[in-house]
Amino acid sequence: MQHAIGAALQPAQRDVIRHSHERSATFGLSETMRPDYAVLSGAELAVKLDESRVLFAHALPVMETLYAQIANTHSMIALTDAGGLILHSLGDDDFLARAEKVALRAGALWNEEHQGTNAIGTTIAERSAVTVHGDQHYLRANHFLTCSSVPILDPLGNLSGVLDVTGDRRGYHQHTMALVKMSAQMIENRLIASAFGDGLRLRFHSRPEFIGTLMEGIAVFDLDGRLLCANRSAQFQLDLELGHLRSQTLDALFGERADVLIARAGDAPCRLELHSGVVVFASVDFQARAVSNVVASTNAVAVRERATSSLAELCTGDAQIDDIVARVRKVIGKNIPILIGGETGAGKEMLARAIHGDSPRRSGPFVAVNCASLPETLIESELFGYTQGAFTGAAKRGAIGKIMQANGGTLFLDEIGDMPLAMQSRLLRVLQERVVEPLGAARAVPVDFTLICASNRKLRERVGEGEFREDLYYRINGLSVTLPPLAARTDLRAVVDRILRHERFAGRIVSVDEDVLALFARHPWPGNFRQLSNVLRTASAMLDDHDTHIRIEHLPHDFLDELGERDQPKDVPAFVSGARLADIEAGAVAAALEANGGNVSATARALGISRTTLYRKLRV
Template sequence: MHAIGAALRPAHRDVVQQDVIRHAHERSATFGLIATMRPEYAVLSASQLAASLEESRTLCAHALPVMETLYAQIANTHSMIALTDASGLILHSLGDDDFLARAQKVALRAGAVWSEAQQGTNAIGTTIAERDAVTVHGDQHYLRANHFLTCSSVPILDPLGNLSGVLDVTGDRRGYHQHTMALVKMSGQMIENRLIASAFREGLRIHFHSRPEFIGTLMEGIAVFDLDGRLLSANRSAQFQLGIELGRLRAQTLASLFGASADVLIARAGETCRLELHNGVGVFASVRFDARRAFTTPSRNAQPASSPSKLLELCTGDPHMRDIVERVRKVIGKPIPILIGGETGAGKEMLARAIHADSPRRAGPFVAVNCASLPETLIESELFGYAQGAFTGAAKRGATGKIVQANGGTLFLDEIGDMPLALQSRLLRVLQERVVEPLGAARATPVDFMLICASNRKLREQVAAGTFREDLYYRVNGLSVTLPPLRARSDLRAVVHRLLAVDGCAGRAIGIDESVLALFERHRWPGNLRQLSNVLRTASAMLDDHDTCIRMEHLPRDFLEEFDDAPPEQAPSPSASDARLADIAVSAVAAALEKHGGNVSATARALGVSRTTVYRKLRS
């Protein structure tokens, strides 16, 4: 029976391949292509290509070394290796192009586009459409002009599972080798693994396989978790071994997949241990965790050659935040404005800055304007600028407005719902015509920027009330996302650790006591991320030189008093609040006592209290 099944598998693959090619030909026909037409080999201009390369710089940084290795394996086979972005635009190519006619050599150079809409059925374009590895051989190409080629392509997915680009090997059909696709697949996996390692350098990485000799090879599974054990990403081998695709894996945790906690595995970093998967399969696992990256303040001057995605850094385990990041990443680089909603302090400007940092405009300025903080008499000149002598008290040389300052970069209009109606019409004109007329100026100034707006108000309600222009609303509301309040997020602990890493105490590694984390999880956080950041910064400042951990006594008193001031449904009576704080104090003492192995003196020193206080709390 096994032999029969093995014999049927190649035939099944042939059927699948035929279906893929047939569907690709059907799509090519819908694009209006004719099989006998000459291919369009026009390439992008140097400036357009430069912008695309900048947008895909992380992909290129990790793919180019792999492409060089792949080329060494297929050298002298009359083949070209190409790396494209998610649209089929060739970003880089290398290899032997002697199999191409002079007029065709441009076809596989950087700047050429190999989408199905441009070239019909071909490995790159069909891989993008199918999101799967594809070989297109000879006359399987839709355009007859491409029948002399054989192409093998694989999709390259980013750590969130989105299509990042395509790796392709193209050559003369007469020199086709069956092992080419295997080499391309291996190279694609290497690139994806490098992208995961780059994106989650602060995470807890589990490298695993049922056979120990496969750890450290392409066969190993790699799963990355945050410090609370929530899954951030997993490579293809990990998905195969776990039997769960990435979309559903994101709902899993370290405990549900491997039956272990983050703390236990962090303690075993650098070791190889035995773990059991959720399906009962035993595996060998190598645990990787860089405590210096996870808990120390990074240098603001040292920037790696290929910085990881700032948007991906916001994914610390909360499904809502991950969904927001995935949606935003799909419109970056496109002329689509973004509108961010959410409560005050929820991180709207933080998200806007991450979008800018991941955009093709990252080298340009990020200009933020809080429309609610500027007096109505000044907001017009602040936004649009003014010419020399435009009004009494104006600067002699005039002033450049915020909109012009954002040219080539990103304009972030925070609290746009507070913009006066008269100025809304002027902003609408700027967005429609892409020119700014400073006050008193004789001519307009052209501008080009990415627009991100934010508001803690419901702009739809303002439109209905007549306080916000409906036409402007539809201009700024291209993609709308709403940040969750901190109390609704499932990744509070990971957020705490990240904020401590960024805003730590004089570069020291700062930890946080379990009782404090438990208290944080019970708090309503009316000020959201802004409040949490301030609490951690103040608590860090309260640490003595020998302290490395934030404990209850380091927390600001006004923060603790908020529990007494909670709304009635949260604190029915003063006595209930007092009891809750008492419970927290007892829990803190119990947790510290357990940590110090029952040593009361060590516990008292750690908490900064007397031994009598420890005994009293334990009796209560």
């Protein structure tokens, strides 16, 4: 490493900078290179601002308050999204002019891949507060800066963005990081208040005079006493991370029932004893839309749905899924790889994402790789990455591989049974040694991730056929679960409702007729969830503007043909088949084509069919 890491740094800080420099080199960056000054256009930035509108709305007043504290210090404040894109900045005019020269402004990307070691990008990579001063920056062009960044977490503990203060290195102040941390905590508390307007909220501290200050712990519970969210101060006082807290109850943490505390809402702070034996004082706030049991119960469900566990959302009444979820929960966070089997479209990636969402690594990246879709000539560079000039046609700066992208999070290798044998050997080394060596690199880079694999093939048979390494099979097969096909599930109605609620086809929530559910129950669903989602998407596209109810006449023609060839129900109305259905379908296709300005690709996506199928329907 060519840069000297300052001797004044603490060992942990020195390691953070050193590891960041190593990543910067792996990305193919050179310390003398000209930084990437590309900035999004106004329209593109507007889209990104809309995606982060909740964060922006709650961060802006805090940023203005923070600026009032650091004004005239030749510095600026920046807010970024979770990817390091600057959404907004404000600061002293003289420094802003210098910052513009290195694209330190709204619309610029400041992750490590583009800018090397810098406080914003390194905070994202480390998921912790970071100060980068002067020549600790990897690129020499940024050596005049001193930067202090803090991650902003959403109420569920996921990375939402970064708050940063950057200034001239000559004006460095040690207290800057403390101000940024306090401001980030204010933003996080505002996000919690916004996300959980209803429910039981405890604001607590061992010293009652700290209630109402940034030192107070904030914990939110549903009406059944289950914890929904806790801010950083609460996590510190309870001595548990959010991932562990979310499995706790009010009674277990504070030794009191929800109904008892609800009765104390609005009163003076009450005395409670934590599970650790520490006595705290707590102010109780309770918000509900109504006091009746029926409405309060409905409200509790609504509150839980905003912050329920990802795995819990998969439990919709099927005993097979409930058993899989129960088994998976026992190994989460214990460094045990999970192997998911099941037919194509049975929901393997959905389960993998839910596992990640409930794991201690939920704030880290979830990187999915379909091993069957990557050409054999590209899979090595895609997985392991490469350095500048590693091979003919390589990107100028090299590329970070999927495995390194998953560092600190979860790597999901779908259809791993189709991975070439040569790549299986390299993957086995990564899993054994926890290092990855990009193509053309002089050294290996440490990586740390949770591994989830999936395959629709029987891997034991592949091992017997010599197509899959036996040692790799036993390395990835820590816990093995097999998802049932959709036709074998007993919760079809709940599955349909969940898809319609989450996808919002046609821009609105729709429902299905009982006759449609009866048809669905008779269908073999060879395409599983993918087929069901496409059927619902197409049927929703055929609804009139103000219609929210899918009926048999809205179902795709080929779906009904397939059902008729297999097990046509007797009660399907006669008008569903023949010319009448063809007319309905033709009208829906024409309307979708017009709505998409004649764009065939966009129309096919809207209808959930391929372009080939769309062309065939247009010729009929």
